[in-house]
Amino acid sequence: MAAVAAAAGTFARRMARSGVLFPRSSPQVWPQAARQPPGLLPAQRRAFSNNKILVELDTSSGVATMKFKSPPVNSLSLDFLTEFCISLEKLENDRACRGLIITSAIPRVFSSGLDITEMCGKSTEHYAEFWRAVQEMWIRLYGSNLVTVAAINGSSPAGGCLIALSCDYRIMVENPKYVIGLNEAQLGIVAPFWFKDTFVNAVGHRAAERSLQLGLLHSVPEAHRMGLVDEVVPEEKLQEKAVAVMAQWLALPDHARQLTKSMMRKTFRTLSSSHPKTPSRSHFQRTWRC
Numbered sequence: 001m002a003a004v005a006a007a008a009g010t011f012a013r014r015m016a017r018s019g020v021l022f023p024r025s026s027p028q029v030w031p032q033a034a035r036q037p038p039g040l041l042p043a044q045r046r047a048f049s050n051n052k053i054l055v056e057l058d059t060s061s062g063v064a065t066m067k068f069k070s071p072p073v074n075s076l077s078l079d080f081l082t083e084f085c086i087s088l089e090k091l092e093n094d095r096a097c098r099g100l101i102i103t104s105a106i107p108r109v110f111s112s113g114l115d116i117t118e119m120c121g122k123s124t125e126h127y128a129e130f131w132r133a134v135q136e137m138w139i140r141l142y143g144s145n146l147v148t149v150a151a152i153n154g155s156s157p158a159g160g161c162l163i164a165l166s167c168d169y170r171i172m173v174e175n176p177k178y179v180i181g182l183n184e185a186q187l188g189i190v191a192p193f194w195f196k197d198t199f200v201n202a203v204g205h206r207a208a209e210r211s212l213q214l215g216l217l218h219s220v221p222e223a224h225r226m227g228l229v230d231e232v233v234p235e236e237k238l239q240e241k242a243v244a245v246m247a248q249w250l251a252l253p254d255h256a257r258q259l260t261k262s263m264m265r266k267t268f269r270t271l272s273s274s275h276p277k278t279p280s281r282s283h284f285q286r287t288w289r290c
């Protein structure tokens, strides 16, 4: 009981720190417009925002768009991760929402991955809290019942790549400057097994092994060839394509698609049930030499 109260206290403190704002008159359940045949209702949009993430829900299509807006590079800080989980939970609890498009409002970067400043010179408690937040983000997104589409409009190394990999479908903008991959080995660290498993699920064992051992950041055409991204589009077509892909996925009955997704994503259950222990302070200090 004490542990539950402590966890609730930690979550409340994280929420307060994250500065999440909910619309004052937001109803518990938004209208069920998503279940209406398209065209009967005028498009309705609802939005909520906090410091680092903006969410807009089109209640006529049931599709929400989540935009990362944490300059300079959308790094995944504890506050960012907290806001992400709260936003996702809010959408999942909303019966008007069936699909989520994730993209960036920051030019040239989707997400730079875990915030390196969160992993240096902090207390053991902070490392534990940070690492729990990283795992929670992945568990929630990878296991989400929503259709999730990553609209990758910039570079996406390490944890940024994990977010994209956790979605059901990845569309990336063609740009010779953009790269994506799990580059942990290049940084002298090891991608956790659930990063690895999520990567293997997308690209297969051989491609993942080579890419992970070399810590490769792939160009967009290379990422497309190996199946790390599903489609490549010019920047101006990204949103249109994401909406079209979403419509295709949402055409199916939710329950069949959701059960199929859950069946395919078995790693999710492994991590959820095994509760891997948090890396120690000395582990973080050794890893980042700080």
Ligand SMILES: CCCCC/C=C\C/C=C\CCC/C=C/C(=O)SCCNC(=O)CCNC(=O)[C@H](O)C(C)(C)COP(=O)(O)OP(=O)(O)OC[C@H]1O[C@@H](n2cnc3c(N)ncnc32)[C@H](O)[C@@H]1OP(=O)(O)O
Pocket: 072, 073, 075, 076, 108, 109, 111, 112, 113, 114, 115, 116, 117, 155, 157, 158, 159, 160, 183, 184, 187, 189, 190, 191, 192, 276, 277, 278, 279, 283, 284, 287
């Ligand atoms: C279950 C048991 C588990 C055990 C686990 C054990 C230990 C845990 C330890 C490790 C965890 C492993 C998994 C790690 C995952 C990660 O995600 S690590 C982070 C990896 N990220 C990167 O390597 C990205 C580095 N950044 C870049 O490549 C580029 O910044 C860019 C994203 C391509 C953008 O380039 P550009 O537009 O040119 O911007 P700048 O490089 O000039 O950067 C601007 C400022 O942003 C700062 N910054 C960049 N990335 C980060 C980051 N990840 N965190 C914090 N800050 C970042 C950069 O320093 C610049 O700051 P200043 O302007 O100089 O102040």
